[in-house]
Amino acid sequence: MKVEVQNLSLQEREPQIHELVRSEGMRVGITSSIDGGQLITLLIDPTSGRAYLFDTPLEAANYPCLTRRIPACHWQERILWNMFGLVPDGHPRLKKVLLHESYDADFFPLLSERYLSRTPLQEHQGQYQFLEVKGEGVYEIPVGPIHAGIIEPGHFRFSCFGELILNLEIRLGYVHRGIEKKLTQVDWRKGRFVAEAAASDSAAAYALAYSECIESMFSIELPYRAKLLRTLALEIERIGMHLADLAGIAGDIGFIGVASSFQRIRGLTFSMAELLSGQRFLRAFICPGGVVREPTKLTLNQISSCAENLSNQCKVLLEMLLESQGVDDRLRGIGRVNLSLASDFGLVGIAGRASGLKYDVRQFRSEYETFTPAFHKLGDVLARVAVRAEEIKMSIEIIRSVLARLEIPGSSYQPLPDRLPSNSVGLSIVEAHRGELIHLAFTDEQGCISRYCIKDPSVNNWTALAMAVRNNLVADFPLCNKSFSLAYSGHDL
Amino acid sequence: MIRLLTYLIRNGIVTRADSFAELPETSNGMPKLSDNPCLGDACRVCEQVCPTEAIRIEPTVAEGATLSPCVTLDRGACINCSLCVDLCSTHTIVTDRDPRTASKNREELVLRSSEISKASKESSRLVQNPFKKSIACRVVSTGCSACDQEIAAASNPIFDMERFGIHVVASPRFADVLLVTGPVPKSMHEALKRCYGAMSEPKRVIAVGTCACTGGVHRGSYSESNGIGDLLPVDVYIPGCPPHPASIIAGIMLLMDRLPGLHDKKKDK
Numbered sequence: 001m002k003v004e005v006q007n008l009s010l011q012e013r014e015p016q017i018h019e020l021v022r023s024e025g026m027r028v029g030i031t032s033s034i035d036g037g038q039l040i041t042l043l044i045d046p047t048s049g050r051a052y053l054f055d056t057p058l059e060a061a062n063y064p065c066l067t068r069r070i071p072a073c074h075w076q077e078r079i080l081w082n083m084f085g086l087v088p089d090g091h092p093r094l095k096k097v098l099l100h101e102s103y104d105a106d107f108f109p110l111l112s113e114r115y116l117s118r119t120p121l122q123e124h125q126g127q128y129q130f131l132e133v134k135g136e137g138v139y140e141i142p143v144g145p146i147h148a149g150i151i152e153p154g155h156f157r158f159s160c161f162g163e164l165i166l167n168l169e170i171r172l173g174y175v176h177r178g179i180e181k182k183l184t185q186v187d188w189r190k191g192r193f194v195a196e197a198a199a200s201d202s203a204a205a206y207a208l209a210y211s212e213c214i215e216s217m218f219s220i221e222l223p224y225r226a227k228l229l230r231t232l233a234l235e236i237e238r239i240g241m242h243l244a245d246l247a248g249i250a251g252d253i254g255f256i257g258v259a260s261s262f263q264r265i266r267g268l269t270f271s272m273a274e275l276l277s278g279q280r281f282l283r284a285f286i287c288p289g290g291v292v293r294e295p296t297k298l299t300l301n302q303i304s305s306c307a308e309n310l311s312n313q314c315k316v317l318l319e320m321l322l323e324s325q326g327v328d329d330r331l332r333g334i335g336r337v338n339l340s341l342a343s344d345f346g347l348v349g350i351a352g353r354a355s356g357l358k359y360d361v362r363q364f365r366s367e368y369e370t371f372t373p374a375f376h377k378l379g380d381v382l383a384r385v386a387v388r389a390e391e392i393k394m395s396i397e398i399i400r401s402v403l404a405r406l407e408i409p410g411s412s413y414q415p416l417p418d419r420l421p422s423n424s425v426g427l428s429i430v431e432a433h434r435g436e437l438i439h440l441a442f443t444d445e446q447g448c449i450s451r452y453c454i455k456d457p458s459v460n461n462w463t464a465l466a467m468a469v470r471n472n473l474v475a476d477f478p479l480c481n482k483s484f485s486l487a488y489s490g491h492d493l
Numbered sequence: 494m495i496r497l498l499t500y501l502i503r504n505g506i507v508t509r510a511d512s513f514a515e516l517p518e519t520s521n522g523m524p525k526l527s528d529n530p531c532l533g534d535a536c537r538v539c540e541q542v543c544p545t546e547a548i549r550i551e552p553t554v555a556e557g558a559t560l561s562p563c564v565t566l567d568r569g570a571c572i573n574c575s576l577c578v579d580l581c582s583t584h585t586i587v588t589d590r591d592p593r594t595a596s597k598n599r600e601e602l603v604l605r606s607s608e609i610s611k612a613s614k615e616s617s618r619l620v621q622n623p624f625k626k627s628i629a630c631r632v633v634s635t636g637c638s639a640c641d642q643e644i645a646a647a648s649n650p651i652f653d654m655e656r657f658g659i660h661v662v663a664s665p666r667f668a669d670v671l672l673v674t675g676p677v678p679k680s681m682h683e684a685l686k687r688c689y690g691a692m693s694e695p696k697r698v699i700a701v702g703t704c705a706c707t708g709g710v711h712r713g714s715y716s717e718s719n720g721i722g723d724l725l726p727v728d729v730y731i732p733g734c735p736p737h738p739a740s741i742i743a744g745i746m747l748l749m750d751r752l753p754g755l756h757d758k759k760k761d762k
Contacts (some may be wrong), residue, residue: 056749100680109715145684150632151639153681175635176678178714193544195571197710200639202736244642257497262509263649272645279520281639281735284574299519322496397686447645489637489675 001051001216003427008041008054015052017041022479026052027346029429029438031066033077034451035468036084037121039063042440044429046357051427058086061119065091065414074258074348082112082178085119093131099171103129103368108341109181110451115220130169133159137167141474145174152488155481161491163473172491179493183441185453188214188420189288191449195439196283198250199456199490204230204237205432208284211452212428214288217421223434225410226290231367232246232402233282233291235275235395238433239310240269241485242388242395248482250321251351255331258321267315272306275299290413302401311396329369331382335468335480338379341466349435351461351484354387357380361431368398384483420447432457434487470491508653513739513753515590519698521575522734525589526606528565532583539577539586545703545710548586549572561606569602569706570596572734593752595731595744599722602706602732608624622750623695624669625657630699630745632686633670637733640702644672647738654742657751665691670748673725674735676704676711676718689725697728697748701741704728 008016020026029051039056056063067087075097077088082098085108111119130140138161145153148336155171171209175203179198183191195210196203208230215222270280276295277285285291295303318460321327333445337347342355351360353375360373374390376383426441435457444450465484469477516522531550540550551563565586566577577586585606598600634641641674647654648661662668665688677685689698700721703709711718721727731744746752 042604102679102682145681146688148632150634150645151636151662152638152641152675153684158602174684175637175675175678176680176716177636177676177678177711177718178716181709182714190544193574194710195711196705197572197637197734200637201642203639257501260650261501263503263646264651266647267507267649267651274517275519278519278575279573280643281738283639283734284576292576315642316500316625320500487638 001212001427001429002219003042003053003425005053005055008056010039010058011407012057013039013041013054013056014064014066014069017043017066019069027435028066028070028073028076030440030453030455031073032440032453033081033084033110034442036061036108036110036115037112039086040440042427042438046163049361049429051429053425053427056286057368061085061115062087062089064089067091071344072460075463076455081161082108084108086110087120089403096128096173096232098176100173100387102454109178113156121405128171129169130157131159131167136159137161137344150288154488158474158477160474163475165469165472165474165477168469168477170466172462172488174492175489176492180452184287184449188449191452192287193284193326195454197488198454200281200283201241202237202432202434202437202454202487202490204233204282204286205430207233207436208426209430209437209439211286211288212430213441214420215426216428217424217426217441218416220414220416222290222414223411225406225408226414227367228402228406229276229291229412230286230294232382232399232406233276233285233399234430235402236269236272236276237282239392239395240266240273242392243269244311245485246275246321246385246388248485249331250327250379250477251479255324255327257319261313261317265310265317268306268313269309272303272310272380274308277304289416290411293414294412298401300406303399305394307399314392314396318392322386322389328382331385331479332378332380334381334476336378336380337464337468339377341467345463345467346460348460348462349432350384350391350403351464352435353357356382359436361429361436362468367402371403373375381479381483390491398486420449421448421492434458434485434490435461442482454493456487456493458486458488460490462491499512502693507650508656509651513592513693513743514650515571516592516737516739519756520590520593521570521573521578522588522590523568523573523594524566524575524586525736526539526564526604527585527587529583529585531562531564531585531606536582538580538582542576543578544576545570545572546576548577566604567602567707568604568732569599569730570703570709570712572703572709587755592737592739593743593747594733594740595729595747596734597729597747599706599727599730602730624697624749627661627750628669629660629747630668630672631662631665631670631688631692632672632674633685635677635681636672636702636704640674640705643735644674644701647741652742654745655744657746658749659742659745665689666693668692669695670697670699670728670745671725672699672701673705673721674701674744676708677721677724678711678716678718680716682717682724685721685724698725698757699729699730699744699748700727701732702736703732703734706732709734727744
């Protein structure tokens with residue numbers, strides 16, 4: 001989408017942004033920098049989907065933090081410090097997120113050499129310090145970075161009293177690969193492969209966000225058919241991941257028959273993905289300008305029959321899951337996040353909607369015609385399961401409607417110029433299966449990407465997990481964790 | 494309960510009888526080289542579009558009277574985007590639908606058009622393979638989770654690798670083989686080495702996916718994400734981004750010296 005850059009001085013920045021968040025109900029999408037010489041703040045109006053971008057020039061490496069009055073920014077300001085060496089004054093818990101002890105203390109991957117001299121000298125923090133809960137009988141359980149299951153790496157430090165979790169501190173960054181930097185180094189036509197590799201379970205969403213971000217710089221309107229095919233890919237991915245998460249939750253509570261059935265019908269979404277794109281993870285399909293391959297009529301019919309099959313199977317399985325007394329008993333009231341916390345910390349996707357935040361990027365997009373987000377009020381594991389179940393049904397409906405509209409032939413690719421426009425800004429916001437995914441890019445005079453900024457939905461939602469598990473049983477942690485279904489790689493980039 | 498049992502029984506057995514069947518027509522698969530000669534300097538499209546520089550076209554080599562350019566395709570760096578296959582006008586690079594893509598050494602992943610008929614030699618072990626009948630795998634993920642999900646899919650009801658004696662275990666202490674996915678960024682180096690150190694002998698390592706083989710698209714970044722080659726001794730490489738679950742099972746069975754050939758794959762039913 002197109003976005004205008006507005007200037008905002010450093011003195012006015014904190015009060016004005018706080019005012020917009022408080023009175024206008026806006027959410028902070030991104031707070032970051034381009035090369036360390038300025039702060040950029042992206043505000044999003046969750047009721048209209050409009051975005052506002054503010055540029056604040058910096059004289060020094062310090063700035064007053066937003067976190068004090070807008071807690072939702074706490075994680076991004078830590079990342080900003082990691083990547084640029086910009087210090088948020090007054091941040092209550094400034095710790096390294098992405099760059100661990102193995103990196104030099106004064107290594108800031110995205111900081112321009114121009115501003116290196118004014119960056120305060122960094123003392124090596126030594127071994128990472130976890131928040132310590134003191135008191136008789138309080139003990140710690142360290143978990144990770146390598147987990148027992150087949151999942152990505154991350155460290156959890158539980159402070160427990162008996163069976164209760166008093167505090168959970170999450171340490172991430174183990175899979176930080178430097179995607180944002182890499183995206184400024186490769187040709188923009190090849191960048192989509194790097195973006196997809198950021199978090200492959202959201203490959204379609206990442207490719208879509210990357211493509212739309214590039215297209216927004218050219219101000220090109222895509223053929224309607226291309227948009228529909230992209231929507232199809234995105235919804236197939238969503239169903240697949242939601243099914244995998246439900247399978248995980250069902251497995252954790254010992255509902256094995258349903259869990260393995262969910263895994264089996266997840267295979268159907270893989271087949272649909274493979275039919276559409278040639279890849280089970282829908283990679284290398286969506287590209288700037290449209291999609292790389294046009295499905296034949298036969299393929300679309302096959303996808304359609306897969307969708308019908310999926311719809312029938314889902315109906316039975318979701319009923320069995322949600323109507324089971326045992327499941328209700330086991331999931332109700334576990335891992336609650338209430339509405340005020342959810343809105344203070346700017347939760348997105350399922351986590352936000354299960355707590356009552358009716359924010360779904362899809363409601364602002366033309367491909368979806370009429371769209372009302374599914375939501376729930378309770379904010380517990382059961383609510384997140386219910387929202388997922390609802391969204392699976394909605395996505396199948398969307399696939400039906402998209403397939404019907406694809407009957408009309410047309411072009412699905414629009415060639416783009418070779419060079420990106422110079423000094424331009426690209427922005428895209430996509431509802432990935434985990435929630436709001438934002439890509440923001442800036443080009444320099446030569447039309448090369450000088451900064452590529454990605455905000456994964458998990459950046460907002462990891463805090464929600466830490467809040468949800470408080471005063472819950474240690475044994476309920478896996479359930480809470482799976483109900484949020486967070487990405488390590490998407491967060492770490 | 495009765496409803497669930499009826500549902501499960503009605504759906505019957507879904508496990509694939511032919512585990513290493515060719516991938517479906519619609520699948521991209523991995524690229525391979527055919528006998529068709531390459532145009533060489535006149536084209537070079539594949540070289541330009543390849544996102545990971547996996548393809549190189551060597552200057553024309555004289556082969557008797559005919560001059561044919563030598564195409565080098567490194568499957569260890571390939572992320573199967575299939576752009577090269579789509580754009581190759583001479584069909585020198587074609588789709589490989591055989592899921593058995595794994596290899597015991599890194600060099601075998603590099604295909605060269607001048608030696609297509611090269612028969613891949615099994616490295617002969619003097620001692621009997623201790624993992625012939627069963628193998629316990631420990632998965633260490635250091636990447637984007639696609640490979641992890643495909644490993645998980647390999648143990649789902651459809652692919653069901655447990656029937657071949659392949660188990661996924663929760664600790665390196667009782668694992669025979671380490672399956673490493675992802676390019677291993679700097680912050681994971683230490684954890685990975687310690688995990689390997691915690692395993693008892695005999696132990697093996699499998700690099701699952703292109704990232705683990707070479708770093709894939711992440712190669713050369715400041716996070717030193719260049720795959721596991723420099724960190725651990727690798728016994729089997731499974732290329733692909735991500736590899737198909739059947740390819741993963743085939744790779745593990747290659748390590749067990751039990752991988753069926755195309756002709757005798759029916760025996761495994």
